Amino acid sequence: MERPNWTRLKGEGGLLAGWPEKANRILIAIVAVALLLGVPILSMTAMSVHVERQVIAIDPESYRAFRICFYGLGEMEYSYSASLYSEAYVLELDTINFYRFSAGNSYEYGMKENMGGGLSSISGAGYIGDKYLVLVNDNNAPLFVDFELHARAFVSLIPTAAILLTAGAAGYALGRHADKEAQLDRTDPVVMARRLVRRKALVAITVLILIPIVMMFAVAAAAPSGTGFGMVADIMGFFLGLLIASVVAFVLQFKLTKEAAPPDQILAKLAYRLRVSGYRVTEKRKRLIVQISNTSAVHITTKKVPGGTWVLYKPSATPNGLSVLIVLAFIFITMPLALALSLFMLYRASAFASMRVLPRISQIPVPEVSAARVETRTMIVESLSEGRRLSAEAYESARSNYHDSVIIMFVLVTVLSFVLGTLAYGIMDVDQRGKIALAVGVFSGVVISAVLWLLLAAKARPQITEFRKWSKKLDAALSREVAGQSPADGEPSSFELIVDSFKEIPKWLKVRRKAGGYREPLIWLLIFFLIYGAIEVGFMGLLWWVEGRSTAGIVAIAVSIVLVLLSVGSNVAYKKRLDLEQERTLSDWRKRYDSLKSEMEKFLVGE
Amino acid sequence: MATPSSMDRPDLYIVARILERLWREEQPMLKTRLQTATNVNYDIFRKYTSWMSDRGLIAVETSDDGHERLRLTPKGEESYKKLVQWINEVIHKKMPS
Numbered sequence: 001m002e003r004p005n006w007t008r009l010k011g012e013g014g015l016l017a018g019w020p021e022k023a024n025r026i027l028i029a030i031v032a033v034a035l036l037l038g039v040p041i042l043s044m045t046a047m048s049v050h051v052e053r054q055v056i057a058i059d060p061e062s063y064r065a066f067r068i069c070f071y072g073l074g075e076m077e078y079s080y081s082a083s084l085y086s087e088a089y090v091l092e093l094d095t096i097n098f099y100r101f102s103a104g105n106s107y108e109y110g111m112k113e114n115m116g117g118g119l120s121s122i123s124g125a126g127y128i129g130d131k132y133l134v135l136v137n138d139n140n141a142p143l144f145v146d147f148e149l150h151a152r153a154f155v156s157l158i159p160t161a162a163i164l165l166t167a168g169a170a171g172y173a174l175g176r177h178a179d180k181e182a183q184l185d186r187t188d189p190v191v192m193a194r195r196l197v198r199r200k201a202l203v204a205i206t207v208l209i210l211i212p213i214v215m216m217f218a219v220a221a222a223a224p225s226g227t228g229f230g231m232v233a234d235i236m237g238f239f240l241g242l243l244i245a246s247v248v249a250f251v252l253q254f255k256l257t258k259e260a261a262p263p264d265q266i267l268a269k270l271a272y273r274l275r276v277s278g279y280r281v282t283e284k285r286k287r288l289i290v291q292i293s294n295t296s297a298v299h300i301t302t303k304k305v306p307g308g309t310w311v312l313y314k315p316s317a318t319p320n321g322l323s324v325l326i327v328l329a330f331i332f333i334t335m336p337l338a339l340a341l342s343l344f345m346l347y348r349a350s351a352f353a354s355m356r357v358l359p360r361i362s363q364i365p366v367p368e369v370s371a372a373r374v375e376t377r378t379m380i381v382e383s384l385s386e387g388r389r390l391s392a393e394a395y396e397s398a399r400s401n402y403h404d405s406v407i408i409m410f411v412l413v414t415v416l417s418f419v420l421g422t423l424a425y426g427i428m429d430v431d432q433r434g435k436i437a438l439a440v441g442v443f444s445g446v447v448i449s450a451v452l453w454l455l456l457a458a459k460a461r462p463q464i465t466e467f468r469k470w471s472k473k474l475d476a477a478l479s480r481e482v483a484g485q486s487p488a489d490g491e492p493s494s495f496e497l498i499v500d501s502f503k504e505i506p507k508w509l510k511v512r513r514k515a516g517g518y519r520e521p522l523i524w525l526l527i528f529f530l531i532y533g534a535i536e537v538g539f540m541g542l543l544w545w546v547e548g549r550s551t552a553g554i555v556a557i558a559v560s561i562v563l564v565l566l567s568v569g570s571n572v573a574y575k576k577r578l579d580l581e582q583e584r585t586l587s588d589w590r591k592r593y594d595s596l597k598s599e600m601e602k603f604l605v606g607e
Numbered sequence: 608m609a610t611p612s613s614m615d616r617p618d619l620y621i622v623a624r625i626l627e628r629l630w631r632e633e634q635p636m637l638k639t640r641l642q643t644a645t646n647v648n649y650d651i652f653r654k655y656t657s658w659m660s661d662r663g664l665i666a667v668e669t670s671d672d673g674h675e676r677l678r679l680t681p682k683g684e685e686s687y688k689k690l691v692q693w694i695n696e697v698i699h700k701k702m703p704s
Contacts, residue, residue, distance in 0.1 A: 372685075373630075379691045379695040383691070383698050387698065486632075496620050496624060498691075498694050502698060596697050597619070601617075604619070604622055
């Protein structure tokens with residue numbers, strides 16, 4: 001009986017020596033908390049700039065500069081009053097233009113105001129990058145400026161990056177420590193190959209982190225002066241760099257190891273070994289797609305070369321992960337988080353490839369029994385694994401559908417409670433009607449939400465429980481089969497379980513079809529962006545209409561209506577396509593099941 | 608009641624359950640042990656084992672202690688493999704060959 005020593009399932013603990021999966025999740029939770037608490041606190045304390053009201057003396061033909069470096073959201077207000085009326089002005093410059101200014105070269109400014117006259121105050125809020133506030137004295141006499149500055153950062157990228165880098169370094173150090181504790185055998189070629197794989201990934205991550213910084217300076221330096229682009233060039237360069245680095249993280253392909261066996265054989269054996277270890281493996285056009293978490297996956301491919309076959313890996317995102325990345329990139333200000341997530345996925349993929357894939361490539365199962373027996377067991381394992389994958393996807397889809405329903409319900413109830421509150425405010429003519437209306441809105445919102453939530457949960461729970469049971473049942477059967485054990489007396493055989501699970505497939509497919517957004521995030525995102533665009537343009541049109549710019553308003557509202565129609569049309573077409581697909585799949589499935597049953601019965605009776 | 612040999616539509620599940628159980632065992636199994644493991648009513652069990660024995664899928668051996676034991680024949684092993692192969696191919700979206 002084949003009893004390989006690498007068949008323990010994911011999550012059993014002590015899977016392989018070194019860094020456990022659980023530690024990653026704990027580290028992510030700590031980083032999330034550190035970001036949520038640390039970023040605002042550090043931004044408001046360390047990044048803010050305060051200059052209390054004072055008189056500043058500036059020498060003739062000289063200047064005094066104050067740097068406000070947030071790279072994030074914040075607010076700034078300053079006031080000034082100068083002793084001279086002419087040739088004294090205040091400038092707002094970005095880094096590159098400040099250096100151009102201080103070097104005496106031509107420069108562009110974001111703002112220029114003469115300082116003469118009475119006390120002037122300037123304030124603003126929003127994104128503030130690296131800004132210089134320069135008080136300039138071009139007179140032949142000293143200038144005295146009554147000056148005060150308060151710049152507060154709320155969310156800055158600098159502490160965000162510091163926290164992420166610290167977490168990355170801490171994670172790396174802990175990983176190294178865990179490897180040392182595990183007393184890895186450094187004469188083992190697999191252990192050494194693993195170190196090389198990780199090192200290559202770390203080099204790639206470092207280079208990708210540098211891309212936005214290099215792009216920021218390169219674009220800012222290359223920006224032609226006098227076009228107005230210079231003021232935003234560094235920010236544009238930085239965000240362009242973030243986008244490029246995020247995309248490149250999923251394009252890079254890394255060499256894992258070189259084997260003598262042909263590509264098909266390597267992939268087939270690897271797929272089998274990963275499946276028996278509990279991973280979800282999909283085979284697609286001579287590549288394996290292994291899901292390693294809800295958001296991350298890894299693609300494994302091969303390349304035939306003289307003298308063997310290279311096994312390569314590439315990080316990838318699951319539909320869920322891709323949706324999160326696109327939304328983070330779309331919000332723009334959260335683009336650094338998109339890069340952080342991409343790099344984390346790259347790191348995870350390299351860790352998975354080195355810790356989980358690499359040892360499984362070099363292991364050759366040694367059949368202790370006849371080849372036919374091994375082949376039968378392999379097929380049972382493959383069928384159970386596929387059934388487990390489908391049932392797990394159905395379970396996740398059912399949960400996703402339930403969560404979607406809950407979110408939609410909350411949105412609708414919020415609108416309803418707002419309407420009820422407004423109606424209550426309008427109808428009543430009593431003291432403190434505002435408070436009463438608020439109470440009506442909140443009370444109705446809470447009660448209706450609670451009742452509807454209970455109803456939704458009661459409706460969804462049986463199906464979710466059923467799918468979870470199937471997934472667990474197939475998982476247990478797979479573990480048992482891999483360990484070469486027999487089912488307990490009276491329990492259904494693996495064959496029966498496979499046939500029974502096969503009968504459940506239409507139900508699983510139906511649930512997956514409902515979770516369309518989960519399966520095809522790009523379509524879902526297209527519809528989301530169309531609706532988002534329609535709302536944005538619609539509001540803009542209404543605003544223009546109110547402002548009296550009726551032609552522009554009508555055009556914008558017409559565009560908004562077209563976008564709404566496009567989103568509805570796309571949704572209807574998408575659902576129709578899914579319905580047709582499902583009908584075809586189910587009809588095909590029924591034919592296959594009938595054909596299979598009759599073939600089996602004929603075969604047995606014919607025996 | 609139909610006699611074992613007159614079964615024209617055997618229950619696929621019961622046949623597969625018996626085949627699989629014997630396939631898993633290295634040694635021939637005691638009849639009573641196999642009946643308990645497969646959780647099949649004794650009459651039905653007898654009917655099916657007799658039917659399977661007639662078709663050469665399983666063989667009956669009488670040991671020195673007088674107990675009857677059942678073992679899977681090479682043909683039975685091949686048949687079980689064929690069943691597994693079919694369901695595996697169908698699950699992986701291939702029509703049965």
